[in-house]
Amino acid sequence: MDTFGGYGVIPPALNGSIVSSHYFLYKIDETKLHAKFLEYCLKQPWFLEQVEAKVSTNYASIRPQQVLSYQIPFSDLSEQKEIVFKLGQIQNITSQHAEVLKEIVELLPSIINEAFKS
Numbered sequence: 001m002d003t004f005g006g007y008g009v010i011p012p013a014l015n016g017s018i019v020s021s022h023y024f025l026y027k028i029d030e031t032k033l034h035a036k037f038l039e040y041c042l043k044q045p046w047f048l049e050q051v052e053a054k055v056s057t058n059y060a061s062i063r064p065q066q067v068l069s070y071q072i073p074f075s076d077l078s079e080q081k082e083i084v085f086k087l088g089q090i091q092n093i094t095s096q097h098a099e100v101l102k103e104i105v106e107l108l109p110s111i112i113n114e115a116f117k118s
Contacts, residue, residue: 007051007062008040026062038078041072077081 010017010025019025028035043048050070051062075083 007042007067009035009042024062024067026067032077033074034077034080034084036084036088037070040084047072 007023010019028038047070
């Protein structure tokens, strides 16, 4: 059976909160790794394949040595920041397009109704 273990990035607002002993806590060295860059990496299929736990029971867990062996593409901090900025721009554009599409879908019935009025 293939299952996934769990992981997450704790936002600063939750710093100091209680965390289950099933999770290992690591602090990001933000002089080397941009937190948002890491967040984008954590969502990629190539990263998820590394996290996939192969188990024979119904309980999947990630071990500390596994976490430390995960690989992400690593570039200097300025390049990471540029990638994060560009991905943020793409997300904003995508969000704007989704809003416009939603408005079009909402307006379409009345436009069609108006067009076919006799």
